[in-house]
Amino acid sequence: MKPRIALFLHQPKCSVQSGNGIMKALSPKYDFKIFTRHELEDDFFDDVDMVCFPGGIGDSDSYDYLLTHHAPSIRNFISRGGKYLGICMGAYWAGHHYFGILKDIQVVQYIKRRRSEIKRSFPTIAPVFWENRFYNMYFYDGPTFVAEKKNFKTVSTYYSGEPMAIMQKRIGLIGCHPESLRSWFRKPYMQQHWHEFEHHDLLLQFVDDLMER
Numbered sequence: 001m002k003p004r005i006a007l008f009l010h011q012p013k014c015s016v017q018s019g020n021g022i023m024k025a026l027s028p029k030y031d032f033k034i035f036t037r038h039e040l041e042d043d044f045f046d047d048v049d050m051v052c053f054p055g056g057i058g059d060s061d062s063y064d065y066l067l068t069h070h071a072p073s074i075r076n077f078i079s080r081g082g083k084y085l086g087i088c089m090g091a092y093w094a095g096h097h098y099f100g101i102l103k104d105i106q107v108v109q110y111i112k113r114r115r116s117e118i119k120r121s122f123p124t125i126a127p128v129f130w131e132n133r134f135y136n137m138y139f140y141d142g143p144t145f146v147a148e149k150k151n152f153k154t155v156s157t158y159y160s161g162e163p164m165a166i167m168q169k170r171i172g173l174i175g176c177h178p179e180s181l182r183s184w185f186r187k188p189y190m191q192q193h194w195h196e197f198e199h200h201d202l203l204l205q206f207v208d209d210l211m212e213r
Contacts, residue, residue, distance in 0.1 A: 002031045003049040003211060005085070010037055013062045014089055018054035021179030022087070025200035026207055037066045045073060049211065050083035053090025055140070055177055060092040071099055083210055084171045088142045091173035101171055104151055110144040110175060115160040123184070125193045126176055128164050130156040130202055136193045138184055142175030155206060165206065172210040178203040 005026065009019045023032055033048060045051070051074055067074075078084055078101055086094045093099055095107035110116050110126075118124060118139065126139035144162040145152065156165035158175075165174040177184075178199035185194040 002029060004031045004033055004047060005050045005052050006033045006035055006045060006048040007052045007054070008035055008067075008090075009054070010056075010066055012057040013066065014054045015056035017181065017184070018056055018087065018177065018179060021177070021181045021200075022052060022054055022203070024181070025179050025197075025203045029204065029208070035070075037070070040070065040073065045077045045082065048077070048082065050085055050207070051077060052085040053087070053093055054179070055088025055090065055142070057140075058089070060089060060098070063093055063098045067093070067098075074099060075101060078170060082170065083213070085174075085207060085210065086172070087174045087179065088140065088177060091143050091175060094171060094173055102168055104147055104149070105166075105168060106146040107143045107173070108146055110142055110158060110162065110164075113144060113160070113162060115162065117159055123187075123190070125190065126164070127159040128156050128176060129159075130165070135195070135199065135202075137176040137178060137195075137199060138180035138190075138193075139176045142177075143173075144175055145173065155209075167210055167213065170210070170213055172206060174203075174206070178206075 008014050111118050121141040123140045125136045128137050145166050152166045152168040154163045158164045
C-alpha cells in the first residue's frame with residue numbers, strides 16, 4: 001500500500017497547476033487525498049502520512065481565512081509524527097506567522113535578500129544547486145530560510161548560497177517549483193529551461209527522504 005499525502009488546494013493561492021505537478025511527480029510512489037478550506041471530518045488525517053501545501057499566486061496572509069480553522073488539526077498531525085511538505089506558498093505557511101511549526105527558522109522572501117540575483121516578483125528561472133548539482137528551476141517569489149544557528153538540513157541552495165530547499169525534522173520546505181509542468185514554460189524566455197521532468201525526480205527523492213525522517 002502506498003503512503004498517502006493530504007494535498008491542500010485553493011485556486012490560486014495553492015494552485016491546481018502546482019497540485020497537478022506534485023501529483024504527477026509523486027504518484028509513482030504515493031496516493032493522494034485532497035482537502036480544501038472547508039470543514040473536515042475529525043478523523044481526516046488518521047490515514048495520512050504527509051500533508052502538503054503547494055505553491056500559487058497571492059499573499060501568504062490569505063492563510064488567515066483559508067487555514068486558521070485547520071491549523072490545530074495540522075499541528076496535532078505533525079506532533080503525532082506526520083510529515084509536512086511546503087512548496088513556495090506552502091513553505092511560507094510553515095513560518096511563525098502561520099502554522100508556526102518550525103524551530104528558530106524565519107521564512108523570508110528571497111527577492112528581498114541583499115544577495116538575491118532576482119529582485120522582482122514574476123515567473124522566472126532561478127539558478128540553484130541541488131545536492132551539489134546545478135539546475136535552472138522555475139521560481140515565482142519563493143522563500144529562503146534564515147536561522148541564527150543552522151538547525152536544519154540544506155538540500156538545495158540558490159545561486160547566492162542561501163537555502164532553497166531544507167528539512168527540519170519532519171518538515172520539508174522548497175522555495176522553487178520542482179513540480180513545474182511543461183505548460184509553465186510556454187513564454188519564449190522560458191521555453192529553453194523546460195526540464196523534461198528531471199526536476200520531478202528531484203522532488204520525488206526529496207519526499208522519499210522526508211518520509212524516512
